[in-house]
Amino acid sequence: MxxxxxxxxxxxxxxxxxxxxxxxxxxxxxxxxxxxxxxxxxxxxxxxxxxxxxxxxxxxxxxxxxxxxxxxxxxxxxxxxxxxxxxxxxxxxxGRYEPAVRRFLLSELRQGDVVLDVGANIGLHALTAARRLRKLGGGRVIAFEPAEDCVAKLLAAADSNNLQVEVIAAALGEREYYAALRADSRYDEADAGVRSLYGDGAVVQEVRVIRLDDWGRSLDRLDMVKLDVEGSEIAALTGGAQTLRRLRPRALLVEDKRSESSARLHAVLDELGYRPTGDVLDHNALFRPR
Structure with a gap:
C-alpha cells in the first residue's frame, strides 16, 4: 500500500x-x-x-x-x-529487466563459452554474458542487432564498461535480403523492443537480413543462443539449421509468447534435435539437445 x-x-x-x-x-x-x-x-x-x-x-x-x-x-x-x-x-x-534470463546466464555460462544474442536490442543480456565470461576467464559474445540506434547504444555500453562484444548489424532469417524494420503502431516509434520485420507502424530503417548458416561457417564452437526477434524466430532458426546441427549448442533460449506460431516453433526445434525443458524464463522457453 x-x-x-x-x-x-x-x-x-x-x-x-x-x-x-x-x-x-x-x-x-x-x-x-x-x-x-x-x-x-x-x-x-x-x-x-x-x-x-x-x-x-x-x-x-x-x-x-x-x-x-x-x-x-x-x-x-x-x-x-x-x-x-x-x-x-x-x-x-x-533496476532490472528479465531477471530470470539474467540469473540463467550467470548460472549457465562456463569459461570459454561462445554465446549468440540474436535480437540484442541495446545489449543488456550480451553485456551481462560478456561481463560474466570475463570473470570466468574468457569467452566470446556475438550480438546480432539490425537497428542502428540500438547498435550505437550497445557499442557505447561495451566501450564504457570495457567489455568485449562482437556486434553484427544485421537481422537473421532464412535467406539473405533487405527488409523494412517497422515500428509497432501501438507504441512510440522510439520503442526499439517492439520493432519487427512484420510490424504495422512506420518504417524505421532498411536492414540487412542474413542467414546464420552463411555467417557462421567459420564458427567452430557455439554453446548458447538467445533468440528474441519479435516473430522472426522460426525464420532465424531455419536459416541457421546447419550451424545448430553441426555445433549443437547446449542451450537455446527462444522467445515463445505467440500462441499462433508456438506449435510450429516447437516443431522446427524438434526437427533440429531440441526438446523443451519446461522452463520458461520471462517468456523465453529453454530448449536442450535431445
Missing amino acids: RNQLLWRSAHAIERALGPQAARRTARLAGAVEGLSDTGVHRIALRISPRLARQNPHLVKVSPRWAVDSVRVRRQGLRLELDLRDNLQAVLYYA
Missing part, C-alpha cells in the same frame, strides 16, 4: 514540480517494487500502453516522464537509456 501511495505521489509531484521530479519519485517506487520478479512485471504493466488494461488499478508511468537520454548504472553496468523504449524504461524504474 505504501508503495502504491508513492507511485500516486509521483503524479502529484509532477503537477507541483514537473516531470523530472515525478520521474525521480517514480524511480524510488520502482526500486522497491523491482526487488521481486513479480514487481518487475508490474512495472512493465505500469509502463506499456498495450498492457495497461491488464491491470487498470495500477498507477501508470506517464509518457511525459520519458526522456531520450539518461545515464544510469543498472545490473552492474553503466548505460545510457532512452525511456521512450519499454525495455529501457523497465530497466530504469525497476
